[in-house]
Amino acid sequence: MCCLAGLLIACTGAPPSSTVVTHDPTLGRSEGVALLIDVCLQRDGIGGGDYFLIGESEKGANISQQQLRAYLQDSGILVREQATLICGARHGDATQIPAALSIGETISEQRQPLAAKSQLPMSQEYAEALAIISSYAFERAAADDADAGRQISESMFRDAGSIVRNRTNAGSVLFLGALGTSRSGALNTVTGIGRIIVGVGTGLATAGLGGDYYAVFVPGSKVSGRFYEGALIDLETGDLAWSNAVTVPGNPAKAKNWESAQPLDLLFHDLLFQPQGQDLLKSTTQE
Amino acid sequence: MQHSTVRHSSFLRSALSVICIAAISGCSGLNTVNMIPDNDTQRSLQTGKSIRAVEVRGEQESVWGGALYATQEQIHAAVVETLTRSGSFSSVDAGAGDLNLEVVVRSQGQDVGLLMQYTGKMTMTYRFTDTAGNAIWSITLESSGSSRAFAGAKRTTEARERTVKANLTALLDELNKSWK
Numbered sequence: 001m002c003c004l005a006g007l008l009i010a011c012t013g014a015p016p017s018s019t020v021v022t023h024d025p026t027l028g029r030s031e032g033v034a035l036l037i038d039v040c041l042q043r044d045g046i047g048g049g050d051y052f053l054i055g056e057s058e059k060g061a062n063i064s065q066q067q068l069r070a071y072l073q074d075s076g077i078l079v080r081e082q083a084t085l086i087c088g089a090r091h092g093d094a095t096q097i098p099a100a101l102s103i104g105e106t107i108s109e110q111r112q113p114l115a116a117k118s119q120l121p122m123s124q125e126y127a128e129a130l131a132i133i134s135s136y137a138f139e140r141a142a143a144d145d146a147d148a149g150r151q152i153s154e155s156m157f158r159d160a161g162s163i164v165r166n167r168t169n170a171g172s173v174l175f176l177g178a179l180g181t182s183r184s185g186a187l188n189t190v191t192g193i194g195r196i197i198v199g200v201g202t203g204l205a206t207a208g209l210g211g212d213y214y215a216v217f218v219p220g221s222k223v224s225g226r227f228y229e230g231a232l233i234d235l236e237t238g239d240l241a242w243s244n245a246v247t248v249p250g251n252p253a254k255a256k257n258w259e260s261a262q263p264l265d266l267l268f269h270d271l272l273f274q275p276q277g278q279d280l281l282k283s284t285t286q287e
Numbered sequence: 288m289q290h291s292t293v294r295h296s297s298f299l300r301s302a303l304s305v306i307c308i309a310a311i312s313g314c315s316g317l318n319t320v321n322m323i324p325d326n327d328t329q330r331s332l333q334t335g336k337s338i339r340a341v342e343v344r345g346e347q348e349s350v351w352g353g354a355l356y357a358t359q360e361q362i363h364a365a366v367v368e369t370l371t372r373s374g375s376f377s378s379v380d381a382g383a384g385d386l387n388l389e390v391v392v393r394s395q396g397q398d399v400g401l402l403m404q405y406t407g408k409m410t411m412t413y414r415f416t417d418t419a420g421n422a423i424w425s426i427t428l429e430s431s432g433s434s435r436a437f438a439g440a441k442r443t444t445e446a447r448e449r450t451v452k453a454n455l456t457a458l459l460d461e462l463n464k465s466w467k
Contacts, residue, residue, distance in 0.1 A: 013404050013433030016449050018457035021410065021429045074391050074412055075427070262347070265394040273393070273410050273429055 021273040023075045026234055026241060031171035032078030034164060034235075035068060037061050038113075038134040040087035041180040041252050043103055051098040051107045053182065054114050056253040057086045060178060063258040068176055071264060075272055081168040083118035088131040089138045089177060090151055103182070103253060126167055132160035137175045137231040140240055158238040165235040172241075173233040176267070180226040180252030225249040230267040242271060317357055321448040322365040323372065324456040332375040332463045337384025339418070341367050345392035354397035355443040357409075357451050366390055369455045375462060386423060389414045393427065397446065405442045406433040407450035413458055426461050430454035 027033055039061040041053045061084045072079055087097065096109040116127040136152040164173060225248050232242040246266045250257040343363045347356040357365075366388070370379045378384060393410040400406055414425040432449025436442040 013435045013446070013449075014400075014406065014431075016430065016432040016453035016456075018428055018430035018453045020457075020461065021427050071393075074393065076425070262394075265396075269394065269410075273427065275429070 020276045022276050023077060023272045024232070024242070024274060026172050026232060027072070027075075027077050027174070027271070029171035030078070031169060032080035033072065034081040034083065034168040034170035034173045035065065035072070035079055036083050036085070036130055036133060036173050036175045037065050037068070037177075038085040038088040038130075038175070039064065039178045039180075040089065040114075041182055043100075043253070044181045044183045049107075051100050052087055052114065053103060053253060054086055054099055055102040056182065056255075058084075058115065059255045060180070060252060060258045061086065063255065064176055064178065064264070067261050067264055068174070068268075071261070071268065071272070072174070080170040081118060081120050083120075083122075083130055084116070085113045085127070085130055085134060086115040088113035088116065088127075089134040089179075090131065091135075091138075120167060125163060129160035129163035129167075132156055133164065133173060133175065133233060134177055136160075137233070137240065137243065138177055138179075138229055140231075140243065157240075161233060161235055161238045170235060172235055173231075174268075175229070175231040175233060176264070177229040177231075178226050178252070179229075182251050182253035226252045226263075228263050228267050230271070232271060244268070244270070317355060317361050317444055317448055317451075319361050319364045319368065321445075322357070322361070322451040322455065323368050324452055324459055326372070327459070330373065330375075330459055330463045332373070332466055334375050334466060335377065336386050337377040337381070338370065338379045338386050338388050338415075339382060339384035341370075341380045341388045341390065343390045343392065347392070347395040354395075354405075354407075355440075355447050356395045357392075357447055359392070362390060362392060362411075362451065365451055365455060369459065373459055373462075375459075375466075385417065387416050387418070389416065395447075395450075397443065400433075402435055403439075403442070404433050404435045405446040406431050407443075407446035409450045409454055411454050424462075424466060426458070428454050428457045428461070430457060 022028075039057040041057045041060065042050055043053055044050050065082055065084060069079055069082060087099070090112060096111050097114075098107050099110045099114050100107045113127060113131050116122055116130065118126070118130075120126075132152055136157040139150045139152055161173075164170070228246045228248065230244045231240055233239070234241045244267055246263055248257075248263045252258070341363060343359040343366070346359050349356045367380045370376055370388075376384075376386075389412075391412040391414070393412055394408070395410075396408040398406045398408065408429070408431050410427065410429045412425065412427040415423040417423055430450050430453035432446055432451075432453050434442045434445035434449065436445050
């Protein structure tokens with residue numbers, strides 16, 4: 001024990017380092033970026049009767065949109081369009097899901113997306129294209145063993161990308177998807193924030209959310225908190241260029257649980273802060 | 288034998304208590320003096336400009352017992368002192384001048400490594416603008432600094448101070464390299 005203590009005292013730690021960082025070149029194109037945010041919160045009560053929450057999802061989407069826009073603008077990235085879907089991503093054969101305006105209000109079967117809005121004029125075709133992109137991003141982030149649940153083909157995704165490109169003239173879509181479960185008190189559990197699997201790459205969809213993407217919609221699901229999925233869609237090539245996922249604890253129906261920018265930083269850090277050049281610090285000394 | 292075991296166990300408990308106390312105590316709170324880069328005579332930039340104001344945005348809240356993060360006030364003080372000492376600007380944050388400097392704290396984090404090494408991480412964007420708000424020079428810098436101090440509070444403090452210092456050192460180096 002003394003040796004361990006001595007070792008701890010003797011060692012000062014790794015030398016400091018510093019690097020110039022900048023965002024991914026795809027985000028820096030002169031055409032700018034279209035932001036797409038899709039939030040879908042589910043109320044998971046005791047004994048079934050699960051339903052989706054429109055109002056709480058909208059609050060979360062609005063806060064996330066402001067944070068993400070500021071995050072991009074601080075990087076000098078042109079935001080050409082921002083669109084929001086509420087439960088836009090499909091997660092099964094059903095196109096209608098039980099939904100309420102808020103917790104405890106009347107539940108009715110409603111068509112997905114439960115709401116759609118954008119800076120540019122919204123149309124049925126545009127909303128469907130955005131929903132396809134969202135579904136694709138989530139599905140490709142799911143694990144391989146969830147292949148059977150996939151509904152969006154490559155051609156559907158590319159067609160949707162063309163529609164979004166023609167509508168926005170943007171060079172890429174930065175996607176933020178959030179799926180959450182608001183559990184009644186007796187069911188609530190807290191888990192740590194963290195990445196599930198970090199997927200960084202080009203041209204390849206990456207694993208991330210695993211089967212939980214589907215599990216979150218299963219009545220009586222044991223999943224709590226939020227899943228965030230981030231993706232970059234290159235509208236010039238039509239590819240899903242990058243994706244990543246994080247989990248966040250806390251009841252997503254409470255607006256204050258959306259206020260921390262830490263999940264977005266975890267999600268998009270590698271995309272927005274890529275090292276440029278070598279280590280800048282010449283000195284490796286520490287006092 | 289039994290007596291020896293009891294004594295041994297008692298020693299272990301005491302030792303563990305000392306370690307636990309050390310892990311949660313020690314020097315707490317960041318000192319901006321430790322965030323200021325060392326003087327480097329190779330840096331000779333003289334811009335002939337004055338910075339009217341230094342504004343710091345963005346913050347990561349520290350949680351009691353968790354990682355220690357630099358506040359906006361601490362970063363502001365460190366940036367002003369760093370640029371003042373550098374001599375590259377006629378005056379800094381004195382309310383008059385040709386430029387404004389916006390510092391955006393993009394993120395702060397801390398990792399725990401081998402032998403309980405704490406490594407602070409930080410990303411900051413520095414943006415110089417003229418009085419009309421036009422961008423003159425900007426850069427985003429990511430830095431890290433580590434500590435293996437015995438006491439946990441000192442470890443997170445040192446790691447954070449070194450992280451800020453590394454960021455500001457890189458700022459001075461980059462200003463000297465590419466300011467026009």
